[in-house]
Structure formats: C-alpha cells, structure tokens
Amino acid sequence: MQDNKYSWNKVKEKMPTDLLKKVIDETDLNEITARILYNRGLHDVEAFKSFLKDDPELIHDPYLMHDMDKAVNRIQTAVEKGEQILVYGDYDADGVTSTSIMYEALDQVGANVEYFVPDRFKDGYGPNLEEYRSFISYGVQLIITVDNGVAGEEAINYAQENDVDVIVTDHHELPEKLPNAYAIVHPRYPGSEYPFGGLSGVGVAFKVATALLEEIPEDYLDLYAIGTVADLVSMTDENRMLVKLGIQQLKVTQRPGLSALIKVAGIKLEGLDEQDIGFGIAPRLNALGRLSNANEAVELLTTLDEERATQLAEDIDKINQKRQGIVQEIYADAKVLALTEENQNKQTLVIAGHDWHKGVLGIVASRIVELTNKPTIVLSDENGDGIYKGSGRSIESFNLFKALNTKRADYESFGGHHMAVGISVKADKLEILDTTLEDAAIDEQLDYHVKPILKIDETLGNDEVSEQLINQIKQLGPFGTDNPIPVFEFERVILENIKEIGKNGGHLKFKFSQDGQKKSIDGIAFGRGELAESLPYISNDINIVGKLSLNEWQGNVSVQVLIDDLNVSGLQVIDRRTSNLNPDMFKESAEYIFFNEKLLKLLQNKIPNRTMNLYNDVTNLSKDATMVLVDCPTEVAQLKEVISNNQPEKIVTYFFRQVDYFAEGMPSRENFKQVFGLLNSGDIAKDSVSKISNSLRIEQNNVRFIINVFFELDFVKIENGLLSINRSASQHSLEEAPLYKQREQMIQTQGDLLYSSSADLTKLINNFLISE
Structure with missing residues (x-):
C-alpha cells in the first residue's frame, strides 16, 4: 500500500480546565467541540458565544468598500436617466450567481438592464474588447462587471474613452496596473477600510445590492451561499454568517430553477448543507460554462417559469455528466505526461496537449496537483492554432499568481489568485512559462516531496462517536476555507470487511474497531480503492484520520468516517x-x-x-x-x-x-535405523528408493534424504549399481552431515517464516x- 498522503499535524495545546468548564456550563457545547474551537483561536467564553450566535454586527457596512459610494451614485443616475445598463458576468458558479444578484437588484430599482456572460471559448475570461465594442455600438451606456474586471485594462479603457462608464466589482488579485474604470469596488483595494477581504465575486455583488437597496437583500442569500462556497473563499467573518443564512434560505428557496436543480442533483432539502452546494449544486452550474454557454445558468437562477426551470435543470445535469466523462479522458492523458522522467525531476508542471476541451483543464490541473503535490498548469491549443489556453492550480505554500505575474507581458491573457490562474500563451512562449514557474519554485525552495499538511483537531475513541456529537459539530459550520470540517484521528484500529466500492472499484470501504471499545464504525476512503488489495494482509498498527458523517439508508441513520488518510506504523x-x-x-x-x-x-x-x-x-x-x-x-x-x-x-x-520441510519434519531416528538395517541386510539397487519406501512405509522423499545423509557421512557406497554399507566407515553422528544440518535449519526457518x-x-x- 502507499504511504500516507499527508503530513499529520496534531493539535497539541491543551485547553485550560477552568475555561473548558465555563464554556460547557455557559454554552451548549460538549468537551470535544469546545476543545476544537479553543485550538482554532477562541480563548475566552465571550469569543465562544460570539462564534455560536448569528450576530448582525458581523455584517459590514458596504460603504466601507472602495468606490462603493461612487458606484451607487453612478447606478442611481443611470436609473434616473433610463440609461441602458449591462451586467458583464463570468461563467463559473461564483460568476453566474454574481450576475444574477446584480441583475435582480438593478431590475428591482427599475433599471433598464440586461446581463451578459462571456463565452469561455470565444471571449475568454474577463472584459473582452470585441464584446465591449459591440455592446457600446448597440447603445449600452453603463457596464458593471461582476466577478471580473480588474485585469480588463484594454476593454475597460476603450469603454471609458468612448464615454461609457465601467464599474468594476471584483475580488481577484489586483494587478500592478489597474484599468481606468469609473469605479473599482473591491474588498482588498489598497487603502480600503473594508474589514474583511475574503469576499467572493458574489459577495461583492451582494454588497453593491445591499447599498443600492438600502437593506440586506435576504432573497439573495441563497445565491450568496452558492457562489461563496463554490469559490472556496474564507468561510469566516461575515461569509460564515451569511452562508449559514443562505443555506437556510436554500432549503425554502422560491427560485424554481434552484428547486429543480436540487432535485436532479438528488439533494435532500432537510439536510442540505455546504457539502451539497460544493459537490452537488456548484459543479452543475460550473459545467455549463465549461462545455457550453453559462447564460443559461443565469436564466435558471432568475426565471420564474417552473416549466422552463425544470427543462434547464435537466439539460444542465446532462451537461455535467458529459463534463465528467471528458475530465476522465483528459486526465488519463495528462497523467502520463506528468509522470514522464523529465517531469518527475521538476518542482512544477506545465502540461500542454492538443484539442483538449479547454473548459475542464482547471479540474484536470487540480487532479494532477493532488497526484503529484506540484503546482500545475494544463493547457491546450485548438486545431494547431498556436495559442495555448488553460488553467493552473497550486498548493497552499506556493502563490501561483505571484510566481507568474512577473512575466505577464509574455502572456496573451492572465488572471487569478494565489491558488488558481487562467492563462493563454503563444506556442513559442510555452518554454518561458515553464521556466518562469520552475524558477519561482526553486527561488522559494519548494519541495514537492514535502507532503501537504493535514491538521488533526482531536483524537477520538470509537465509543465517543455518536449522532449527537456529529450534530453538534455541524453547529461549528458552515465549513470551508479557514474554517475546515474537524478532522479526527483514530489510533491502532483493526480493519474488517475491507472491499472496493463504486465505479471500477475506485473507492475503499471497511469497518474499523479498537481494542477496549465496543463500537465498530464504517469508514469510506474516496479514491483509495487500490488499498483494498494490500490492507487485509497488513498486521502493523494502523491509524486513520477523517471527518465524521451520518449515513442514511432506508430510514436507518448510522455514523461513518470519511477517511482522509491512513498511516501504517513501521515497516509495511x-x-x-x-x-x-x-x-x-x-x-x-x-x-x-x-x-x-x-x-x-x-x-x-x-x-x-x-x-x-x-x-x-x-x-x-x-x-x-x-x-x-x-x-x-x-x-x-x-x-x-x-x-x-x-x-x-x-x-x-x-x-x-517447493518443499514444506516444516510440515514434513525430520525423519525419526527410527527411520534412519530402518533404512540402515535394510541396507545392511544385503545389496540393494541404487534406484530402489520406491521399493524401500514401500517396504518400510517411509515417504520416498525421506528415504532419499536418509540415503543422501548416509552418503555424506560415508556410511554407504555404490558398487556395480548396488547400494551397500561401507564397513570401513568411521563413526559419525547424523548431525555432522551438511544435509542434516541444512534440513534442521530449513525446518526452523520455515517455522519462523x-x-x-x-x-x-x-x-x-x-x-x-x-x-x-
């Protein structure tokens, strides 16, 4: 079996006993969840209480964000004058939810508004000059970007030069040179007073909507939750509270499109959480932009027509299934390239293919990162056109955007953040891209052999796991970046019923127990099906780490652990x-x-x-x-x-x-005497082993062995094809014969091994x- 995938980092700080008692007395937390929050930085009772309650003061004033007042005033002017407004969106889940919120908010205040989501393949990411020219020629007078814009200098400058104002609302990394937009609304704008920089694109759009509507638009919270979870931004501060409220909104959503999408995804409304968004809703919304045009995703989220919503949801689900198949095909090809001898000696990977579907290259890059622990860019040209477009994904310790930004002039297009980028380069610049990325890794002394860190919150015994504990842990959510689902270690577990499950046996399932613990728990390790072959044959101590979960099947609820990693102690x-x-x-x-x-x-x-x-x-x-x-x-x-x-x-x-000497044992002293006695009674043909065996009822192998021992001790001889006793032989003990010693040794060795x-x-x- 493979070594553990992660470097385990166990929390070592012990929560003071007096604080633990106070927290348990004054909150609904038990000892385990209290210790988890303590080790995540909550060190007084008030901090615990604040974390657990939905505090409206966590929702920050939108006007603290850079250029918010300027943007709102310009929008209000456009509404008053009846100007044509265009919401220019993006094609991922964060982008389409951002577009939907901005469009609905503008429509609510009476704006003359339309939305546009660029085509990933025709328009690329962010402001597209040709599209801007087209819209301006049709009479658009104000453009509002959502989830994009800070990297759109050329198109935005063109609009402003042609007397069309552009309001940028974005959250991506700010380039050194910003576009000459009318306003740039960004939570991390230099010098900004906004206290939380972790908003996604939908978060910024929501803030604009809040300022424009002069109240928190609760009807948009379901979209806020989807976009925020999908974009993997920090699940702390106001994000955590608003996503929590958004999940509650999702359970009772009045959006026909979301209801239909939740249904085709097989999600149960009563238990819907951020995991359902991340693995059920968001991938389907993303699939449209990856393979088709994401305008339909905005239509799905904003339509009031139930029949149209159902049709759109079903179409999106089919596109998502197609996307999954394409990912598998490209990943198989990219994996071969990632593991070539040349690439195995590199710290980073630039993998280029031909006619790979560009919409899924980010997913493929993520899987290569998971496989190799190396920052990876996956690109492809189309019909040999000489332009390679693709996506990059990174690891926590390496800022991919910063590493590539130094050579921005060599790229056709570029944007992104710490963990992910989108990029286009000409074929003759691929080597520059490769060198730039590798040199940055060398400068930072990156080592892909260093396993990613997996933080472990607590060590549990099986008997401590219960449905009640899992339900209380859910109170610490919604979970995501900076507020991860608690991970627990189970030490010295005994695995049983080990088997492969899922398509092509790709996943691993087993039951595990512990000495002295009554409870046996199911464990599931996704993507680790290959371990089913070796785990049953390992007797080393095994520790496992994973997340607690509830499994409901045919009305029965049971606890299970979603395995993140396994560690076999000592030599495997x-x-x-x-x-x-x-x-x-x-x-x-x-x-x-x-x-x-x-x-x-x-x-x-x-x-x-x-x-x-x-x-x-x-x-x-x-x-x-x-x-x-x-x-x-x-x-x-x-x-x-x-x-x-x-x-x-x-x-x-x-x-x-070939021979089981331990089972056969050593011929007895009596056997040696019997063979010697038979030979002593008269000459016997040397090939009469079978006759001797039948006569004395001793196995033929043992007869042959005894005779060979006699030869080594010079007790017998062969003359004229006959075996006979050597009357002149010296006395020897049987133990002096090398064959006898060797057999004794083999019996001992086979017994041990x-x-x-x-x-x-x-x-x-x-x-x-x-x-x-």
Missing part, C-alpha cells in the same frame, strides 16, 4: 505467503528478491521486464521501491541480511517453497531494520 509488511506462484504476482513494478538461484533463472526466462535479483546482490535499494521476497530463505540470517542492507519501507512476502502469525512475522522483520 504485506503478508501474501503462498505455496503457488503465478505470473499475476509479478505485475507490479517492484524489486523481486530470490534466495534460490535456480528459481530465479527459471522465472527470469518466463517473466521478462521485471527486476529480479538474488538477495546478496541487492544493495542500496531505493526506499520508494517495494521489496518482494519471492521464495523462502534457507536461513533467517539471509533475510536479515537483505533487509538490514537496504532498509526498505515496504515488503511483500510470498515466501514460496511460514507458520508464524502475520503479527509475529511483521515483528520479526521489523527487528531486522537498523536502528537510527
């Missing part, structure tokens, strides 16, 4: 001991170690293209390699030699044997590792 010994070898056992890329040279040569001829060596020819084995011990050694010392010389992290034991329990075998092999 996968016990696959067998008395039969077959070619399927040599499919994996591994170091196959032999103790018997004849068997090695036989299998080398039958199974080519595999690394096979005798145990004493293997040194400095890579720690990443898997050591497969094919056959059983003659003595345990041979096993100790190959393990101590190489210090592997994972061993698979086949320990194949073939007949020991998995736990004892693992302990024995671990003892052979050199102590640090």
Whole structure:
C-alpha cells in the first residue's frame, strides 16, 4: 500500500480546565467541540458565544468598500436617466450567481438592464474588447462587471474613452496596473477600510445590492451561499454568517430553477448543507460554462417559469455528466505526461496537449496537483492554432499568481489568485512559462516531496462517536476555507470487511474497531480503492484520520468516517505467503528478491521486464521501491541480511517453497535405523528408493534424504549399481552431515517464516531494520 498522503499535524495545546468548564456550563457545547474551537483561536467564553450566535454586527457596512459610494451614485443616475445598463458576468458558479444578484437588484430599482456572460471559448475570461465594442455600438451606456474586471485594462479603457462608464466589482488579485474604470469596488483595494477581504465575486455583488437597496437583500442569500462556497473563499467573518443564512434560505428557496436543480442533483432539502452546494449544486452550474454557454445558468437562477426551470435543470445535469466523462479522458492523458522522467525531476508542471476541451483543464490541473503535490498548469491549443489556453492550480505554500505575474507581458491573457490562474500563451512562449514557474519554485525552495499538511483537531475513541456529537459539530459550520470540517484521528484500529466500492472499484470501504471499545464504525476512503488489495494482509498498527458523517439508508441513520488518510506504523509488511506462484504476482513494478538461484533463472526466462535479483546482490535499494521476497530463505540470517542492507519501507512476502520441510519434519531416528538395517541386510539397487519406501512405509522423499545423509557421512557406497554399507566407515553422528544440518535449519526457518502469525512475522522483520 502507499504511504500516507499527508503530513499529520496534531493539535497539541491543551485547553485550560477552568475555561473548558465555563464554556460547557455557559454554552451548549460538549468537551470535544469546545476543545476544537479553543485550538482554532477562541480563548475566552465571550469569543465562544460570539462564534455560536448569528450576530448582525458581523455584517459590514458596504460603504466601507472602495468606490462603493461612487458606484451607487453612478447606478442611481443611470436609473434616473433610463440609461441602458449591462451586467458583464463570468461563467463559473461564483460568476453566474454574481450576475444574477446584480441583475435582480438593478431590475428591482427599475433599471433598464440586461446581463451578459462571456463565452469561455470565444471571449475568454474577463472584459473582452470585441464584446465591449459591440455592446457600446448597440447603445449600452453603463457596464458593471461582476466577478471580473480588474485585469480588463484594454476593454475597460476603450469603454471609458468612448464615454461609457465601467464599474468594476471584483475580488481577484489586483494587478500592478489597474484599468481606468469609473469605479473599482473591491474588498482588498489598497487603502480600503473594508474589514474583511475574503469576499467572493458574489459577495461583492451582494454588497453593491445591499447599498443600492438600502437593506440586506435576504432573497439573495441563497445565491450568496452558492457562489461563496463554490469559490472556496474564507468561510469566516461575515461569509460564515451569511452562508449559514443562505443555506437556510436554500432549503425554502422560491427560485424554481434552484428547486429543480436540487432535485436532479438528488439533494435532500432537510439536510442540505455546504457539502451539497460544493459537490452537488456548484459543479452543475460550473459545467455549463465549461462545455457550453453559462447564460443559461443565469436564466435558471432568475426565471420564474417552473416549466422552463425544470427543462434547464435537466439539460444542465446532462451537461455535467458529459463534463465528467471528458475530465476522465483528459486526465488519463495528462497523467502520463506528468509522470514522464523529465517531469518527475521538476518542482512544477506545465502540461500542454492538443484539442483538449479547454473548459475542464482547471479540474484536470487540480487532479494532477493532488497526484503529484506540484503546482500545475494544463493547457491546450485548438486545431494547431498556436495559442495555448488553460488553467493552473497550486498548493497552499506556493502563490501561483505571484510566481507568474512577473512575466505577464509574455502572456496573451492572465488572471487569478494565489491558488488558481487562467492563462493563454503563444506556442513559442510555452518554454518561458515553464521556466518562469520552475524558477519561482526553486527561488522559494519548494519541495514537492514535502507532503501537504493535514491538521488533526482531536483524537477520538470509537465509543465517543455518536449522532449527537456529529450534530453538534455541524453547529461549528458552515465549513470551508479557514474554517475546515474537524478532522479526527483514530489510533491502532483493526480493519474488517475491507472491499472496493463504486465505479471500477475506485473507492475503499471497511469497518474499523479498537481494542477496549465496543463500537465498530464504517469508514469510506474516496479514491483509495487500490488499498483494498494490500490492507487485509497488513498486521502493523494502523491509524486513520477523517471527518465524521451520518449515513442514511432506508430510514436507518448510522455514523461513518470519511477517511482522509491512513498511516501504517513501521515497516509495511504485506503478508501474501503462498505455496503457488503465478505470473499475476509479478505485475507490479517492484524489486523481486530470490534466495534460490535456480528459481530465479527459471522465472527470469518466463517473466521478462521485471527486476529480479538474488538477495546478496541487492544493495542500496531505493526506499520508494517495494521489496518482494519471492521464495523462502534457507536461513533467517539471509533475510536479515537483505533487509538490514537496504532498509526498505515496504515488503511483500510470498515466501514460496517447493518443499514444506516444516510440515514434513525430520525423519525419526527410527527411520534412519530402518533404512540402515535394510541396507545392511544385503545389496540393494541404487534406484530402489520406491521399493524401500514401500517396504518400510517411509515417504520416498525421506528415504532419499536418509540415503543422501548416509552418503555424506560415508556410511554407504555404490558398487556395480548396488547400494551397500561401507564397513570401513568411521563413526559419525547424523548431525555432522551438511544435509542434516541444512534440513534442521530449513525446518526452523520455515517455522519462523511460514507458520508464524502475520503479527509475529511483521515483528520479526521489523527487528531486522537498523536502528537510527
């Protein structure tokens, strides 16, 4: 099995006993949830109370945001004069919810307003000069961008030069040179007094709507929740409160389109939460912009026609299914490129393909990052046009936008933030892009071998897990960036009923228990189905970490853990001991170690293209390699030699044997006497082993062994094809014969290696590792 994917970071600070008691007495929290919040920075009772209640004071004054007053005044002027207003949106879930809120707010105040969502493939991201020219020629007098605009200098400057004002509402990273817009409403504008910079595009649009309507527009909270969750912005401060209210709004939404979309997604309204948004609603809204035109997503969110809403929801669901298939195909190709020898030696990845669907390249980049732990850009041209468009995704410790922004002039288009970018480059600039990204990683001493950190909130025993605990943990949500779902560790678990589930066995399911704990709990590890083959054969201590969840099936509710990672302590010994070898056992890329040279040569001829060596020819084995011990050694010392010389992290034991000496045992002293007596009674043909066996009722292998021992001790001889006693032989004990010693050794070795329990075998092999 693979090593754990993450570096586990356990919370070590202990909550003071007196504070813990006060929190439990004055809130509804139990000890576990109280400790979680303490370790997330709440260090007095009032802070706990403030976190748990919906405090209106958390919702900040929209006029604290840069240019908000200027933007609102300009909009009010446009409404009064009946000017044609265009809401220029974006094609992702944050963009379409932003567009919907801005459009509905303007419509509510009587504006002459239309919306437009650019086509990802024709228009690209952000303000498009040709589209701006077209709209201006048709008489648009005010353009309001949502979830885009700060990187649209050319198009916005053109509009302003042609007496069309542009109000930018955006949340993305600000470039060094900003467009000459009439107003730029942005929560992180330099010098801005706005106290919270974590708004998404829909958050900024919501703030404009609040200022314009002079009250918090509660009817828009469902859209606020969707856009905020989808864009993975900070789930703290006012975001957490407004998303929480938005989720409640979603459960009773009056939007026919959202009701229909929730239905096709199979989401149960009563239990709807941010996970349903992130994995059910948002991907479907995103799918439109990835494969088609996202204007229909805005129509879905704003229509009052139930029949049209149902049709749109069904169409969007089909597009999402198509999107999933395309992602799988492109990921398979991109994965091959990511794992080439050249790319394996790099800290970052720029992967370019041909005619890959551009709408899903961000998803593919995310999966490559998950696979390699490297910041990754995935691009594609179209019909050999020489322009590569794509998306980049990063890891927490590497600011992708900052790394690429230094060469902005070399790109056709560029925008994004710390974790994600969109970019277009000409074919002859791909090398510059590759070098820029790799040099930035080297300058920052990035090391992809360093595993991403997984923060663990608490260590639990199985008996502490309950439906009540899970329901209380939900009070700490909505969860998201900066307020993650609590992660728990379960130590020294015993796994049972291990199996693959899902399409193509891609996921892992098992039950786990603990010594001294009554409860057995289901665990599910998505995307880890490959572990089902090795986990049943591991007897090392296993720790698991994951998130608590409730599973409802046919009216029954049970607790389960969604596994984030597993850790096998010490050397991983996968016990696959067998008395039969077959070619399927040599499919994996591994170091196959032999103790018997004849068997090695036989299998080398039958199974080519595999690394096979005798145990004493293997040194400095890579720690990443898997050591497969094919056959059983003659003595345990041979096993100790190959393990101590190489210090592997994972061993698979086949320990194949042609003869089971331990089962057969050593022929008894009486057997030796019987054979000697028969030979002493007269000469016997040397090929009469079967006759001797039948006469004395001793197994043929044992008869042959006894005779060979006699030969080594010079007790018998062959003359004229006949076996006879050597009358002149010196006296010797049986133990002096090399064959006798070897068999004694083999019996002992096979007893230790073939007949020991998995736990004892693992302990024995671990003892052979050199102590640090």
